Amino acid sequence: MKLAPVFIVGAGMVPFGKHAETPLSALGARAAVAALADAAITEDRVEAAFVGSQWGGSMVGQRILKQTTMLGMPVVNVENACSSGSTALRLACLAVGAGVHDVVLVIGADKLSALAGPLPRHPEDFDGSLGLSPPALYAMRARRYMHEYGATIEDLAAVCVKNRRHAVDNAYAHFRKEISIDEVLASRPVAEPLTLLQCCARADGAAAVVVVSEAVARRSGAAPVRILASTLCSGRFDPGFRDMTMPEITQRCAARAYFDAGITAEDVDLAEVHDAFSIAELLYYEALGLCRRGEGKHLIRDGMTALGGDIPVNPSGGLIAKGHPPGATGVAQIFEAVLQLRGGAGTRQVPDARVALTHCTGGGVSGLDHGACTIHILAAA
Amino acid sequence: MPAAAARLHPDCWQVVDRDRAELIASRCTQCATAYLPAVLACARCGNREFAACTLSPRGTLYTYSIVHGSGGVWPAVYAAGYVDFPEGVRVFGQLRETDATDLRIGAQIGVEPEVLYRRQDGIDVVCFRFYVAAEDGA
Numbered sequence: 001m002k003l004a005p006v007f008i009v010g011a012g013m014v015p016f017g018k019h020a021e022t023p024l025s026a027l028g029a030r031a032a033v034a035a036l037a038d039a040a041i042t043e044d045r046v047e048a049a050f051v052g053s054q055w056g057g058s059m060v061g062q063r064i065l066k067q068t069t070m071l072g073m074p075v076v077n078v079e080n081a082c083s084s085g086s087t088a089l090r091l092a093c094l095a096v097g098a099g100v101h102d103v104v105l106v107i108g109a110d111k112l113s114a115l116a117g118p119l120p121r122h123p124e125d126f127d128g129s130l131g132l133s134p135p136a137l138y139a140m141r142a143r144r145y146m147h148e149y150g151a152t153i154e155d156l157a158a159v160c161v162k163n164r165r166h167a168v169d170n171a172y173a174h175f176r177k178e179i180s181i182d183e184v185l186a187s188r189p190v191a192e193p194l195t196l197l198q199c200c201a202r203a204d205g206a207a208a209v210v211v212v213s214e215a216v217a218r219r220s221g222a223a224p225v226r227i228l229a230s231t232l233c234s235g236r237f238d239p240g241f242r243d244m245t246m247p248e249i250t251q252r253c254a255a256r257a258y259f260d261a262g263i264t265a266e267d268v269d270l271a272e273v274h275d276a277f278s279i280a281e282l283l284y285y286e287a288l289g290l291c292r293r294g295e296g297k298h299l300i301r302d303g304m305t306a307l308g309g310d311i312p313v314n315p316s317g318g319l320i321a322k323g324h325p326p327g328a329t330g331v332a333q334i335f336e337a338v339l340q341l342r343g344g345a346g347t348r349q350v351p352d353a354r355v356a357l358t359h360c361t362g363g364g365v366s367g368l369d370h371g372a373c374t375i376h377i378l379a380a381a
Numbered sequence: 382m383p384a385a386a387a388r389l390h391p392d393c394w395q396v397v398d399r400d401r402a403e404l405i406a407s408r409c410t411q412c413a414t415a416y417l418p419a420v421l422a423c424a425r426c427g428n429r430e431f432a433a434c435t436l437s438p439r440g441t442l443y444t445y446s447i448v449h450g451s452g453g454v455w456p457a458v459y460a461a462g463y464v465d466f467p468e469g470v471r472v473f474g475q476l477r478e479t480d481a482t483d484l485r486i487g488a489q490i491g492v493e494p495e496v497l498y499r500r501q502d503g504i505d506v507v508c509f510r511f512y513v514a515a516e517d518g519a
Contacts, residue, residue: 040448117452126418129476130497131451132460139446140459140463145488190519192447220445237424239416244444331443366473 003097007217007224007381010039011330011338013207017174020115020204025058027110027206028064031328032087035105035208036215038238038361040221046210048074050091052084053106053327055115064107082274082362083106083232085207086330086374092211093230102213108331109206109366112324115203118190119202119326127366134364135277139191142279146193149294153193156278157184158300160197160320161276166307167317169347172332174203174323184278188274198278203323207331209338217381223342228261228355235368247369250287250361257375258289263355268377270309270350271357272333272339275318281305284359307348315340315348321327330360330374341380357381389508393418401438401496402509406470408434409495413472436472439514440464442488443471447479454498454506464490464511477512489514 006313012034012202014027028051030116036043049070051061061075091105112119118135128225161181167173179197183266187196217224242248258264265288275281275290282296291299299305305313316322316336319329337356339345354355356378363371382509394402407419417436422429423511444457448455460476462484477485495510 104505117450120453126390131448131459131476132473133448135453136446136448136461139448140444140461143446144444144486145472189449191449191451192444237420238472239414239420239424240470241443241465336508377382 001027002106004094005214006093006227006339007214008209008227008334008378009210009217009222009224010035010041010210010349011208011245012206013172013335013336016203016205016325016332018204019111020113024060024109025063025067025109027111027204028060028107029067029209031109031206032064032068035210038222041103041210043069045103046070046073046105047103048095049105049107050088050323051084052078052080052088052330053110053355054079054084055110055112056312056327060109061107063334064251065336066242066324070105074346075263080363080372082276082326083360083372083374084327086358086360086376087207087372088121088233089211089331089334090230094226094334096211103217105208106211106331107206107208109329110325110327111204112202113204115202119238121340121364125364125366128364131288132364133191135191135194136176137364138277138279139194141244141283145266145279148245151282151297153185154181155272155282155297155300156198157181159275159278159281160282162186162220163314163320165323166315166348168252168371169319173317174201175319175321194277200276200319203325204333205323205325208336209331209334224381225274225341226379226381227337228263228375228379229257229375231260231375233373235365237367239367242369245283246293247283247287247361249319249369249373250284250359253373254288255377257377261377265378267355268357269353269355270312270315271359272316272336273313273318273359274361275314276324276362277318278361280334281313288357288359307350312350315350317343326362329357333353333358334376337343337378341378386505386507389506390418393462394492394509396494400493403470404436404439404466404472404509406424406434406436416467417470417472427463434468436468438464438491440472442443442484442486442490444486445476445484447481454466460484463508473510475495475512477510483513491515497507
């Protein structure tokens, strides 16, 4: 089915961090109201909502929206691990692109600060039942990547230094203080070779965007952003010798997204990438085609992915600086992309940003690189 | 094995001697792809018939990590890794060695039975565990 063009006309979010006293439903409602205000669209015009959350529990969308006037319409709750919010956006794109709805709200929300330790896998998962945690998995990817390509632990730490520096002026980020490579490496070991500051922090937060048809976008007072590609893949199961330095799910999802958008990796002006751990960003440079295999270390060493470089990655500060409420993360990446494409990102503005890519992947299932991957490509309209 | 013990994933391993274990995969009768644990249909060819297949006593360490403060039932420090077996299957498990100087990618790995943790009801949970085998095969 050929889909009609789809646009985002509003984005809102609440700062990521610790919101111990605020219920998840209130965080989500604030983000939703902020997105609608940004779009200058009233609540009565919203026809459906897709709501992503990994840990928000049953009926999270209804719990959020009952604080507004927006109940009665179709509300779909979406769980796809770290890709929950971005999968909700994908469903909104399908609904609008297929002509079923003209105005759809997407919300991502999670509240994790009260949980302790690494996020557990489902008890039925084989590797998880034997002690595999997300930090341990990324640590093993890091160990293998360093072994195969000669990347150093300082290369990994440099990702965190860059992303923390990017977030210094980002009021929505949890961590806004610069850190040094020495500080990253001196923080406590979590899963060797990864130290604490190489792991994103559990956070509370929410983000929302308003997805509309071309007709609505044209009449909108807000600067619309066009969604050129909205792709979703599940991981392929391989019981054998997967190459853990090349996440095939991201590579496959990116190829599809570039094809759908009619662009190549060279056309991307900035990327928000799922840097749940330091090593992840280096692996995704390669899987997204920003450089060749094994060359991710050169991108970070040469400052190519820092603000001011050829292809800034995570100008928002990414998960490392913003914190990671999994359901909200994918929508917050879109929030940053919209800001950048409108030229409104202040001191972290990427000059002349025309095309932005957002990448969100996760979900631990034995034998899969990841459970889910979403990639969105957006352009200034 | 002590009386108050439970075997985790009992279909996937068995004790050979008191201190040795072997892994049992499920192998597709059509294309020979091995799975551990078992699946309903072969991901490669779609066949739904499998035969039990005892894996070689030695595998190769693909990657590993020493994990700190994971919480839950796990010890304060433990090591874990992925081991590649000649039958073409990769298996995740904990490692006996928890000192980085004892572990390296490519090391030959053996399999032993071990208590992984004690449940809240006092029952020991026993499963397979990996260890670095001496180069002479001991």
